[in-house]
Amino acid sequence: MDRRVGAALRRRVSDARPGRLLRRARAAGPAALAERSALPLLAAVTALLLAVLFYYPVATVFVDAVVEDGRVTFGPLVEVLTDEFYLVRVLGFTAYQALLSTLLSVLLGLPGAWVLARFEFRGRDTLRSVTMVPFVVPSVLVAAAFYATFGAKGTLNAALSAVGLPELDLLPSLGAILVAHAFYNAPLVTRVVAAAWESVDAGAVETARSLGASRRRAFRDVVVPQLLPALLTGATLTFVFTFATFAIPLALGGSQYATIEVFIYSARRQLEYGRAASLAALETGVSLSLMALYLRYERAQAAERRGVRTLARRPLWPDSWSRERAARRLAIAGYAVVVAFVFVAPLASMLYASVSVDGRFTLDAYRFLLERQATGATFQVKPFPAIVNSLVFGAAALAVALPLGVAMGVLTTRRFRGRWLVDALSMAPLAVSGIVVGLGLLRGLVFGFEAFGYRFTVTGAVAIVAAHAVGAYPFVVRTVAPPLDRLDRALVESARALGASRARTVLDVELPLVWPGVVAGAAFAFAISIGEFDATVILAEGGGTYTMPVAVERFIGRRLGPATAMGTVLLAVTAASFVVIERVGGEFRG
Amino acid sequence: MGEASGPAERSDPAVRVEDLRVEYGSTTALDGVDVTVEEGEFFTLVGPSGCGKTTTLRCLAGFEEPTAGSIHIAGESMAGVPPESRGIGVVFQSYALFPHMSVGENVAYGLRFSGPPEGTTKHERVEELLELVDLPGFADRDPDTLSGGQQQRVALARALAPEPRLLLLDEPMSALDARLRERLRVQVREIQRELGITTVYVTHDQEEALSVSDRVAVVDGGRIEQVGRPRELYDAPATRFVAEFLGDNNVFAGSVVAGGDRVRDAAAARDDGGDPLRLRVDGGGTLPLPSDVAEDARDGDRLVVCVRPERIRVHASGDGDREGERAGDRVGGNGGTGRGTGADPDGALLATTVESTEFLGDATRLHCDWNGVAVTVRTDGSRSFDVGEPVTLGVDRADVRVVERS
Numbered sequence: 001m002d003r004r005v006g007a008a009l010r011r012r013v014s015d016a017r018p019g020r021l022l023r024r025a026r027a028a029g030p031a032a033l034a035e036r037s038a039l040p041l042l043a044a045v046t047a048l049l050l051a052v053l054f055y056y057p058v059a060t061v062f063v064d065a066v067v068e069d070g071r072v073t074f075g076p077l078v079e080v081l082t083d084e085f086y087l088v089r090v091l092g093f094t095a096y097q098a099l100l101s102t103l104l105s106v107l108l109g110l111p112g113a114w115v116l117a118r119f120e121f122r123g124r125d126t127l128r129s130v131t132m133v134p135f136v137v138p139s140v141l142v143a144a145a146f147y148a149t150f151g152a153k154g155t156l157n158a159a160l161s162a163v164g165l166p167e168l169d170l171l172p173s174l175g176a177i178l179v180a181h182a183f184y185n186a187p188l189v190t191r192v193v194a195a196a197w198e199s200v201d202a203g204a205v206e207t208a209r210s211l212g213a214s215r216r217r218a219f220r221d222v223v224v225p226q227l228l229p230a231l232l233t234g235a236t237l238t239f240v241f242t243f244a245t246f247a248i249p250l251a252l253g254g255s256q257y258a259t260i261e262v263f264i265y266s267a268r269r270q271l272e273y274g275r276a277a278s279l280a281a282l283e284t285g286v287s288l289s290l291m292a293l294y295l296r297y298e299r300a301q302a303a304e305r306r307g308v309r310t311l312a313r314r315p316l317w318p319d320s321w322s323r324e325r326a327a328r329r330l331a332i333a334g335y336a337v338v339v340a341f342v343f344v345a346p347l348a349s350m351l352y353a354s355v356s357v358d359g360r361f362t363l364d365a366y367r368f369l370l371e372r373q374a375t376g377a378t379f380q381v382k383p384f385p386a387i388v389n390s391l392v393f394g395a396a397a398l399a400v401a402l403p404l405g406v407a408m409g410v411l412t413t414r415r416f417r418g419r420w421l422v423d424a425l426s427m428a429p430l431a432v433s434g435i436v437v438g439l440g441l442l443r444g445l446v447f448g449f450e451a452f453g454y455r456f457t458v459t460g461a462v463a464i465v466a467a468h469a470v471g472a473y474p475f476v477v478r479t480v481a482p483p484l485d486r487l488d489r490a491l492v493e494s495a496r497a498l499g500a501s502r503a504r505t506v507l508d509v510e511l512p513l514v515w516p517g518v519v520a521g522a523a524f525a526f527a528i529s530i531g532e533f534d535a536t537v538i539l540a541e542g543g544g545t546y547t548m549p550v551a552v553e554r555f556i557g558r559r560l561g562p563a564t565a566m567g568t569v570l571l572a573v574t575a576a577s578f579v580v581i582e583r584v585g586g587e588f589r590g
Numbered sequence: 591m592g593e594a595s596g597p598a599e600r601s602d603p604a605v606r607v608e609d610l611r612v613e614y615g616s617t618t619a620l621d622g623v624d625v626t627v628e629e630g631e632f633f634t635l636v637g638p639s640g641c642g643k644t645t646t647l648r649c650l651a652g653f654e655e656p657t658a659g660s661i662h663i664a665g666e667s668m669a670g671v672p673p674e675s676r677g678i679g680v681v682f683q684s685y686a687l688f689p690h691m692s693v694g695e696n697v698a699y700g701l702r703f704s705g706p707p708e709g710t711t712k713h714e715r716v717e718e719l720l721e722l723v724d725l726p727g728f729a730d731r732d733p734d735t736l737s738g739g740q741q742q743r744v745a746l747a748r749a750l751a752p753e754p755r756l757l758l759l760d761e762p763m764s765a766l767d768a769r770l771r772e773r774l775r776v777q778v779r780e781i782q783r784e785l786g787i788t789t790v791y792v793t794h795d796q797e798e799a800l801s802v803s804d805r806v807a808v809v810d811g812g813r814i815e816q817v818g819r820p821r822e823l824y825d826a827p828a829t830r831f832v833a834e835f836l837g838d839n840n841v842f843a844g845s846v847v848a849g850g851d852r853v854r855d856a857a858a859a860r861d862d863g864g865d866p867l868r869l870r871v872d873g874g875g876t877l878p879l880p881s882d883v884a885e886d887a888r889d890g891d892r893l894v895v896c897v898r899p900e901r902i903r904v905h906a907s908g909d910g911d912r913e914g915e916r917a918g919d920r921v922g923g924n925g926g927t928g929r930g931t932g933a934d935p936d937g938a939l940l941a942t943t944v945e946s947t948e949f950l951g952d953a954t955r956l957h958c959d960w961n962g963v964a965v966t967v968r969t970d971g972s973r974s975f976d977v978g979e980p981v982t983l984g985v986d987r988a989d990v991r992v993v994e995r996s
Contacts, residue, residue, distance in 0.1 A: 036672070490686035493653050494745075496673035497680040499703030499752060508699075512690045 038503035039411075046407045049400075053466045054429055057440030058284070064277030064443055076278040086263075091282070094243060094259040097174065101181035101242040102235050108182050108342065109189025109234065111335045116190065117197035119332075121316035128194070129582045131187040135475075136524065136574045136581075138531025140549040140556070142180050143251035144567035145346035147556055148353040150176060155349040158359075172254035180248045183342060185241060189234035196230030197223070202309045229297075236294045240287055244433035247533045247549070251556050261435045261534070268439060268538055277443075280436045291431035295424055347571065354564035365561035369569065383562060385544065386551035387569065390530055393461070393547060397468035397529035402522050404469065405476020410506055412477065413484040426477060429470045434534025437467050442539055460545045467535035472528040476521035479581075483514040520581040527577035531570065602665030604629045604756060604788035605650065610659035612645050612812075619645045621812035622659070627790060632782055634791040636799035637809035638835070643792045646809070647758050650790060652676050663756055674703065676756075679749030683761040685741040687733040693720070693744050694729030700752035707753060719747035722781060739770045746778065750785070757782070757789040763798065775802050796836045800824060808832045830993045833896040838955075840899060840965055841993070844871040846879070846891040868938075869893055869990075874963035878938050878987035894994035899955065899968040903984035905939070906975070940965065940983040944975045958983065 065077055080086045116128055149155050150170040157167040170176060200223050208218040246261035253262070260283050267276035316332070318325050354365050369383040408426045412419065429437070441463040448457030458466075487510060495505040511518065533549040540546040546554075548570050555563035605627035612620040620642045627633040635643035648654035650661060652673035661668040668676060679700075687696050697716045706715040720728055723743035733741055742762055749757060759778070763771040779802045782789050793799055799806050800820040808815045808823065808831070816828040827833035834841060847870045867887055868876040877895065879887070887893075942958035942965060954971040957964060958981060967983060975981065 488684050488686055490682035490684050491688060493651070493673070494680060494682065494686045494748070495688075495699065496653070497651055497676075497678050497754075497758075498700030498748065499674045500699075501672070501674055509688055513688075 035501040035503045038501075039506075042407050043411050046404060046411065049404055050426070053400075053441075054432075054437065054470045057444040058432055058436060059440070060444035061277050061280045061284070061436055061440045064273055065281035068274055076274040077281070080275070080278045080282065086279070090258070090260050090263050090279070093257070094261075094283075097177060097181075097249075097257070097259065098239050098243040098245075100174075101178050101185065101245075102238045104178050104182045105185035105189050105238045105242075106231065106235055108338070109186035110193060110231075111332075112186065112190035112339070113193035113197055115332055115335070116194040118311065118313055119316045120313035128191075131191045131194075132581070133574075133578055134184045134187050136527035136531065136578055137184075138533060138549050138552075138570055138574065139184075139245075139247035140251060140533050140552045141350075141531065141567045141570050141574075142183055142346065143248055144552050144556055144563045145350040146176055146180055146252055147171065148560060148564050148567075149346045149349040151560065153560060155345070155352060172252055172256060174253070174257050176252045177245075177249050177257055179342060180252055181238075181242045181245065183346070185234075185238040186342075188237060189231070192230045192234045193227055196227050198310050200226050200311055202311045205311065233294070233298065236290065236297075240290050240294070240431060243290075244283060244287055244435075246433065246435050247553065251553055261433060264435050264439065265538065268442075269541065273439075273443065276439060280439055284432055284436050287431050287433065288428070291428075292424070295420075350564045350567050350571070353560055354568045357561060365565035368562050369565055383551055383566060386546055386548050386566070389461075389545060390547040390549075393465055393468055393536075394526050394529040396465040397472055398522060398526050400465065400469035401472040401476055401525040401529075402518070405473040405521055405525065406480055406511075406518060408473065408477045409480035409484055410510070413481055427474055430474050434467065434471060434532060434536075435538060437470055438463075438535030438538030441467055441535065446539065460539050464536055464539050464545055464547075467539065468529035468532050469525075471532055471535065472525035475524035475528055476518075479517045479521035479524060480514055483517045484510060487513060516584045519584045523577040523580035523584075527574045530573050530577075602662070603627060604631065604664060605633075605790065606660075606662040606665075607646070607650070608660045608662075610646065610649060610661065611657045612642075612649065612654060613657045618812055620649070620656070620659075623809075623812070623814055625807060625814065625817070627788060630786045630788055632779065632789045632791065632802060632804045634793060634799045634803035634806045635809050636793055636796055636806055636835075637815075639794055641809045642812040643794075643809045644760055645812075647760055647790060647792045650756070651678055651680055651758055677754055678756045678758055679752070679754035680758045680760065681742070681745045681749050681762045683764045685733075685738070685745045685765075687741055687744055687748070689733060691733075692729065693725070693731045693733060693736070696733065696744060697729070697748045697751050699748065704752040715751060719751050720744075722750070722784075723747045724777070738766050739774055742766065742774065743777075746781070750781075750787070755788065757787050759789065759791045761793055762791075763793070764795075771798070778802070800836065808835060810835070827896065827991060827993055830894050830896070833991065833993045838899045838966060838968065839896045840902075841894060841896045842869065842871045842874075842877060842963070843892070843894045843994075844869040844874075844877070846870075846887045846889055846893060847876065848889055869895055871963055874961045875940060876938065877985060877990055878936060880987055880990055880992065883992050892996045893992055895990050895992050897985055897989055897991070899966045900953075901986065901989035902965070902967045904956065904967055904969050904975075905982040905984060906973070906979070936987045938985045940985065942981055942983055944977055944979045944981055946977060947975055956981070 066072055066074055068075065112131070116124065116131075147154060150168075151157075152167070152169065152171070156170070160167055204222050205218050208222045209215070213221060243259075244261060245259055246265065249257055249259045250262050250265070253259075258266075260279055264276045264279045264283070267273075267279065316329070318329075355361055355363065357364065369387065412423050412426060445456075445458045445466070446460055446463050448455050450456070491509055491513075492505050495509045496502070500508060530547075531549055532547075533553065536545075536547050537550050537553065540550055548566055552563050552566045552570065555566065603626045605625065607623060607625040610620050610623040610625075611618070623642070623646055625633075625635075625646070635646055637643045645654060649656050650663075650668075652668065652671060663676060663678075687693075688699065691699065694716050697719050698712050701712050701715060706712045710718070716729055717726070720726055723746055725740060725743055725747070728736070728740075728744070733744065736744065742765075746762075762778070763774055766774065775798060791799075791803065800823075803820055805817060806820055806823055807817045810831050816823060816832045818826075823832060824836055827836065827839075830841060833839045846867050848867055867879045867883065869879050870876050877897075879893075879895070883893070940960050942960040945957045945959045945964075947957070948955040949971070952971065954969050954974065956967045956969060956975055958967060959965075960983070965983060969975075
């Protein structure tokens with residue numbers, strides 16, 4: 001060591017020692033006080049926002065369900081629960097289609113997990129990221145795509161008649177609903193099961209083999225038990241999502257295959273708020289119970305897996321062929337055809353339908369979108385304002401959801417007692433459907449509430465932004481919280497020991513290190529807002545605040561061209577968001 | 591706060607911890623820890639993982655809220671004082687360098703809040719510290735491009751830059767390989783002496799603890815077992831845990847007997863004026879007991895004693911005389927051969943056989959069997975022993991330490 005430096009340091013240390021703490025403590029003026037109270041303040045603001053934007057509105061739905069003209073009555077609720085129509089026809093059918101959808105999603109998703117986890121091929125990583133796409137694809141987009149494919153004038157019938165076969169009448173049908181649900185949820189099953197499969201320790205399988213287990217036996221005894229929890233996760237989430245499905249049965253099922261959400265919507269259109277609220281309360285009860293059960297299970301399962309050696313992946317195109325290998329490859333090829341049919345064909349058909357009329361290339365549909373004056377009274381919904389509305393609402397929802405989500409992420413990664421409750425409360429919007437949130441915002445905020453002697457009301461547009469923000473912020477939390485949680489705690493503590501307050505540490509250390517997660521969360525939030533249909537359609541009813549998804553739904557079944565053209569615009573926006581998520585936030589996926 | 595937290599007085603120790611308790615639900619991490627660290631002292635907390643040493647350090651830093659007890663730094667109560675206001679520097683095992691900042695920015699981070707010391711600029715201070723840790727000119731480097739040892743020295747420079755009153759080191763060497771660890775700990779100790787900064791060091795490595803510290807506290811089960819200078823702890827362990835944790839040790843449990851097998855009554859033996867007490871080891875022969883024990887021991891008392899492997903002499907039975915002489919030279923003629931075990935008041939000879947040997951380079955460790963009791967001996971390695979070879983072990987009365995009595 002340099003003696004001179006050492007001497008200088010020693011002198012300073014001895015000069016400085018007495019009262020040094022006091023110097024630091026004195027620096028704690030009003031600014032430091034503000035810094036110190038920044039996090040509690042953030043928590044309070046976050047809680048208030050959530051209460052106003054989500055908990056209060058949803059609570060009004062529950063109150064509406066049991067209060068009529070200012071007195072408590074269980075009339076509507078009892079009526080719904082004792083009415084065979086509602087109990088069997090509506091609730092029963094909703095559960096039935098959710099169960100079938102779950103089965104189909106698992107059937108379609110499992111082979112994908114096997115291929116992704118156990119085979120090596122070019123584009124595997126890309127394929128893996130693409131399984132995230134359904135999260136950002138608007139449901140009405142899928143409906144439009146299915147119409148373009150399986151509708152009376154869809155590509156399937158065009159193809160059939162081209163080869164001289166009779167045309168099929170596939171819409172509306174239960175099958176279309178199920179396949180559309182699988183479009184959404186099979187990739188989810190693939191994703192979670194593949195992740196579990198990749199975290200199986202090759203050493204454990206090899207140990208089983210060395211102890212005398214056959215390949216099949218080792219798979220059954222070691223691999224399967226580790227896949228089951230993930231499979232259950234995928235299946236439960238699929239059931240919860242498809243139980244609360246709305247846009248797809250609305251567009252593909254008609255009145256024949258209406259789920260509980262569709263009935264809530266029609267009750268709201270007929271201004272029967274009591275019945276709508278009863279149904280909504282019932283549905284939310286079922287969804288929340290399932291979600292709570294699931295969260296409990298997940299918490300019990302939570303175990304840290306580190307440093308595992310993943311099972312070696314086989315090449316998709318083997319060096320040498322055996323009968324078994326050939327059979328497997330054939331199965332994979334068959335699966336690829338099914339995947340192409342379910343996932344690729346609808347989107348391709350939509351693109352095709354948007355630029356063609358009777359097999360002729362035309363951009364008429366897109367021209368129509370840009371017309372400020374729609375062609376008279378035929379359409380209540382004009383396309384151009386819908387595009388503008390979508391973008392404005394998207395930006396506004398992002399402005400609310402991003403800070404809210406980041407704040408929530410920062411707060412939920414703190415370690416404190418009862419954190420799981422905060423986690424659950426902050427994630428509840430994922431389990432409450434957009435219809436219910438929309439209904440609650442309509443009753444609670446748009447119709448207004450009284451406080452401090454004033455009547456507060458908000459416009460439909462503000463309520464729509466609120467609904468979008470509520471739907472979007474959990475995705476921000478999901479992209480921001482995991483990397484925050486994984487940060488070495490010593491980084492934060494080092495900053496604290498060096499003199500940074502808790503809030504300063506968030507700004508100086510934590511956020512810069514999870515920045516990609518924040519950007520990905522923003523892209524997610526924007527995509528969710530752009531594609532949101534359920535709450536928007538409830539709140540936009542009769543007003544001028546409809547968005548692109550609402551417009552698509554209105555066009556579906558009336559004019560295929562505009563529906564698919566707008567669907568294509570939606571697809572472009574969501575695809576762009578996906579690219580941002582994938583490119584920027586890719587390495588931080590949990 | 592409750593207590594007066596006035597300015598530091600000369601008489602206040604750098605750190606005073608009193609009856610510190612930390613409980614998580616029903617588990618007790620710290621069960622009443624008392625520690626005093628003097629100004630400028632290098633104080634080490636050592637113990638097995640989960641013993642509470644890191645929890646103690648985290649309480650000092652303010653990362654952990656004690657359930658009860660008090661912490662004073664330079665006489666000021668730390669109750670309710672957040673980590674950033676405690677005037678501490680912390681170095682973690684994981685280095686914890688901010689990956690999005692250069693080496694220089696890392697070192698300068700603490701100066702954002704305290705400012706550089708008077709008469710220097712931020713830039714000068716950073717260079718000064720980097721020179722101190724032997725990394726001059728590294729300011730613009732990316733932490734990722736440094737080796738583990740270099741990263742840890744940057745972390746040390748960063749912790750020292752804002753002139754903390756107290757340096758806290760949490761297993762700072764554990765992630766490094768053995769040779770680097772030795773070099774770095776010498777360097778850390780040198781810097782600590784140079785700056786005269788009070789340091790609390792946490793490690794599970796007893797060798798590290800003994801080699802660098804002014805004083806060491808051995809921690810186990812959330813309690814401090816013993817505090818002292820390294821040599822005191824090594825030579826005079828107060829408890830069985832300390833005896834076994836620091837260095838190698840032979841631990842024997844047994845009952846007190848007087849004068850070997852002849853006199854049965856301890857009191858009578860003492861009255862007789864001198865036949866000293868011995869310990870009948872469970873399942874084995876007898877060992878001499880140090881004279882201080884003889885004062886209050888009773889016949890039949892249960893004791894646990896220990897003998898360091900390097901204090902035991904080895905007499906190969908085959909070449910008894912020559913070995914005996916050599917051993918005798920070392921211990922001053924007390925350990926002659928040819929006498930039966932138990933007869934020598936100041937020592938004992940144990941007839942054993944070699945069970946296994948471990949070659950350590952500078953020494954050889956023998957694992958011997960003494961009538962079913964395992965005895966470990968460390969020899970200088972000048973002679974090799976065969977497994978199954980009968981050897982006689984010489985134990986001096988002065989080398990026997992009582993570590994537990996009931």
